[in-house]
Amino acid sequence: MSLKLALPKGDLQSQTAAFLDKAGFAYEHYHESSRSYRPKSETFPGLFTKVFHEKDIAIQVAVGNYDVAICGLDWIKELLTKYQSDAVVKVRDLGYGQRDLYLVTSRFSDLHSVEDVKAREGVVRIVTEYPNLAEAFALKRRLRNFRIMPVWGATDAYPPEHADLSLVAAGSDEELRSKDLIPIARILSSNAWLIANKNSMEQKDISSLLTPFCGTEPVPAAEDEISVSSINTEEKFESSLFSDGTVALALADGHQQSHTSKFLKNAGIKTKGYRDPPPTRRPIVEMDGVSAKIIRPQDMPMQVANGNFDLAITGRDWLRNQLHQFPSSPVEGIIDLGFGWVRIVVAVHNDMPVETTADLKKLLETDKIPGLRIAAEYTNIADKYARDNHLSPYKVIPTWGASEAFLPEDADVLIENTETGRTLAKNNLKIIETLFESTGCLIANSTSLTDPNKSGRMNTLIDKIKQGMSSE
Amino acid sequence: MKIPRCKGAKDLTSQEMNRFRHTENVFRSCCSSWGYGEIRTPTLEYLHLFTSAGTLSPEMLGRVYSFLDWDGWSGERVVLRPDGTIPAARLYVENIPDKPLARLYYVENMFSFEGTGEQSRERWQCGVELIGGAEPDGDAELIMLALEIMGKLGISPVNLELSHMGFLKALAHDLGLGGEESFQNLKQILTNDTALDTLKKPQEVKRFLKMLSDLKGKKAGFLDNLKGMLPEDLSATKPYLDNMVRITGLLDSIEQEYWIGFTPAESFEYYTGMVFRFYSSGRLLGQGGRYDELIPLVGGKDIPASGFALSMDNITPLVKVPEKAKRILLTAESPEAEGSQDIFQVAAQLRRQGYILEMDMGTGSSSAPLEDRWLVTLKETGETPLLQLVDKKTGAERKDITPDELLSHLSSL
Structure with a gap:
């Protein structure tokens, strides 16, 4: 009977590779620079192993596609908080890959504690890659009116102008503070965990797969329940850097960044901090009344539709994906930019x-x-x-x-x-x-295009981009 | 390929719908005769209607069906209505906010996720809301109305349990069980001896709590007894006991039986005063209570309110549906007679006389064979069609009778 193991790529990959090596799995193609999705273990030749993004692993085990897997507790909880399945058995804490989930505000926010959040009149917007855990927090703390904004990433870019709070994973408080974020609560302390499918545990002999993990050094268990522990902060809060009426432009991170940067340069739109160090989520666009942030291109159509941004450079594919879900979204494609075909x-x-x-x-x-x-x-x-x-x-x-x-x-x-x-x-x-x-595409919020406070500057920017197109 | 229904969803067959409709009809008729008017709220509501009221527990909110609508790009989530009272309160505030007294009722479905799929995730309720009705008269009216409905549905006996959410909230406060989990903690203390033993409170307080969990009062005098033994530490609860005495006194005066228990109700935290539940054969048929803070919480004026909801899922299996008009299955002996004008004329004649008449369409069977009383067969067509009658109950037969003779015979039975 063949056994199936799911392993993480990304943040946990190198530590998991070292851990598996120590546990005697002898994988040849499972390390940070490896691009193989099906590494083979020399010790367990009959074992089928597949590498997934961590977010996908718990669900793969829950539906029974894999007998055993390694995954961060945060992603396990993200699944089980919403879908209370007993199909995932938490076998043991593997003691590495420590990261905490923090609820953070910006240094420029007027929300300084969980109590401030609770007392907030109006909507509290929480941006996160962990929407189920964010909702569980909001319900547990009985927030009266909240909106969860699920995003693909770059959660640190949003507060305070485009979200009130962010639920983020970080190795330490300091890591967050270096990004102008102030943690106000710790939601979960997460390590890498060994998990198994319940049916596999009950009906199959998977001991050969479990034993090597149990033979490794025992480690103290990390906290494995969701709790909200408030963090007292004496951090100095400053007033917001953004003002009303600013045209908000979203620029892409990831592999689209080099194309976009080159395109803006050709169009004569000067930026600082977009591609050049130090890394920042808030590059400077040298145009009056235009502010920019760097976010994921996948998130841009939704963020433009909800009015967080007026303009964004993303892909036509993601715009179409948005319009299939929300056909009447007030977001429109203005120009196809020709790059990133x-x-x-x-x-x-x-x-x-x-x-x-x-x-x-x-x-x-x-x-x-x-x-x-x-x-x-x-x-x-x-x-x-x-x-x-x-x-x-x-x-x-x-x-x-x-x-x-x-x-x-x-x-x-x-x-x-x-x-x-x-x-x-x-x-x-x-x-x-x-x-x-x-291809790459300039998109705009339809309402902003007719807003007299913004339309002039938006059209100037659009014209410059059009000129950039013709000079290509 | 056979496609099953969704997990946790429920079909209602014709027989079940008969009981369902009968329950609805009795409910509507009783509510109307007490001066209540029917309302219907949308199946979809904004999630924040339920979170802003702050009155559903996190556990209950964690099971709502919420999603982004087709225009949900702003992130505003909508839900399939998980509760009837909060939308009714919204309807009042939005449509008739100045009415000093509103008597409303509804028959609506509620949606809430249930993990095993064994219980229905869609529950139908018959709900009543009395907005502007002060206690104790309002509470007494609702209890009497609910009992009348269940009585007319033939459900007997119905046991009435009374509790008081204001009392329980004050008790939690006096015991220092503040915070978001206070209700769960109080429930533990009142239902679990170990939790009570470990409570760091004077012995007289623990003895009082033990009495609350062990004793079931059956008259207003029980509440007077509790007041007499009320420890000083729990004095904030006294006004609520006084309030309960007034309501139970009214029920005593009309000889309505009940019992008083102090286990916190599940999930519904909007109750502020008297809470009542109806049971039969150990089955919870419905519950209700006073929620004086709800209307202001959804943006309305400060006005008292109370209501109850009966569970259709739990009530309909107990309902006895009165016998309807007699059913006749009409069939034809030959294929020619099957499509003839005569058979339609005979059918129309019988229906006009109030019989439920079904034609067998050449199948030899009806859609409700157990309910058919008579089988009528068209034997001969012509100027005077001839029929055969079989009484399925007795097996008696009449052959070669005309339609007029058939009617005359049936009316003589």
Whole structure:
């Protein structure tokens, strides 16, 4: 009987690799620079191992795709707080990968404690990558009116202008203070944990997989329950740096950053701190009345629609993903900027006997597969694709990166962007349909475009960007 | 491919719907005769209606169905209504805020997640809200109305349990159980001897608490006894005991039986005064109480209010539906007679006389075979069609009778 183990990529990967090495797993292709999604253990040749983004691991164990996994307690709690499943058994605290979840305000915020948050008249906006834990906090502390803003990342960029609070993971208070954030409560203390699927524990012999972990040095258990411990802070709070009427521009981090930076330079829009050190979330745009922040391109359409930002440079793909979920969002694409060209494609494993979407439909109609599992970061595009093509029944599996690793074991279809198709091919996947093409795109809040306090400066910026286009 | 219903969802068959509709009809009729008017609130409400009231427990709010609507880009979440009282309070504030007295009732479904999927996640309630009705008359009216409804539904016996949320809140405060978990802590003390033993309070306070958890009062005199033994440390609770004495005195005067228990009610923290629950055969049929702070909490004026809700899920299995008009299954002996004008005329004639008549469509069976009293077969068509009648209850038969003879015979039975 083959056993299946899920391992994390990202923050925990190097420590997990060292831990597994010590536990005698002898993985050849599981280390920080490795790009393999299916590393093999020399000690356990029959063991199937897959590498996932940490956010995806607990759900993979809960649904029974993997017998055992290593994952941060924060992501386990994020799943189980909302979906109270007993399918995930917490086996043991592995004693490394320590990080805490803090509720933070900005140094420039007028909220200085949890009591201030509770006493707040009006909406309290909490931005986070952990929406379920943030909601649990809000309910536990009985906040009267709150909104949780789930984001892909860059949570530290939002307070105080674009969110009142942020729920973030950090190694220490100091790490947060260095980003002008002030922790006011610790929600959870998290370590890497060994978890197992309940059915696997009850019905399979997985002892060979568990024993190496139990043989390692025992460690004190980290706090494993959600608690809200207020942190007294005497930090000096300052008034906000932003003022009303400023045109707020969102610039992308990640791999789109170099394209955007080059484009702005060509358009004659000077920036400081966007690509050059020291790293900051608040680069300077040398235009009167324009302020910028660096956030994730995936989050921009929502952040422009909700009025947090007036303009943003993101991808047409993410705008479309937003409009599929919220068709009447007050956000519109102004100009396609020409850089960052990708195709959004539908891909399947080479072993799947289909060449087109119509073939997929036939496969479902003849009951050759019980249902379609569609993995995608673009969940709304995936949903629309399945609906429009009458692919029934189907499930969309949201992913947070490394999506191509899901096929063929944990998903049947992938909706993904690709420039050359090489990564897909390398993972033994074939493209069966191109949904659309996407490039970098300037998007704007429709209401701001008609706001007399902002429209002049917005149009100046848009004109400069258009000039940049023609000079390309 | 067979597609099952959603986990935690429930189908209601025709027979169950018969009981459901009968319950609704009795409920509506009783409420109307007491001067109440029907309302219907939307299935979707903003989440912050329920969080801003601050009156549903975090556990209950953690089980609501909430999501971003198609225009939810601002992050504003909507919920499938988890409770009927708070939307009714909102409706009052939004539509009839100046009415000094509003008697409202509703039949609505509530949604709340339940993990096992064994219980229904959609619960139907018959709810009543009396806004502007002061105690003790308002509380007494609601109790009498609920008992009348259940009496007319044929549910007997119905046991009435009384408690007082104002008293319990004052008790928690006097015991120093402040904070967000105070209610859970008080429940522990009143239901768990070990928790009571470890409480750091004088012995007379512990003895008093033990009495609250052990004794079930059945007359207003019980409350007077409690007042007589009330420790000084718990003196803030006295006005609430006085209040309860007034209401129970009224119930005593109309010889309404009840028992008094002091276990905090689950989840609904909006109650401020008397709380009442109705049981039959150990099943909770409904509950209600006074919530004088709710209307101001959802933005209205300071006005007293109280209400109750009956659980359709728990009530309908106990309901006895009175026998309806007799059912007849009409069939034809030959395929020619099946589609003939005669069979439709006979059917119309019988329906006009008040019978429930179903045609078998050539299947030989009806949609409710157990409820059919008679089987009528069209044997011959023509100027005077001939019929055969079989009484399914007795097995008696009449052959070759005309439609007029059939009607005459049926009316003589």
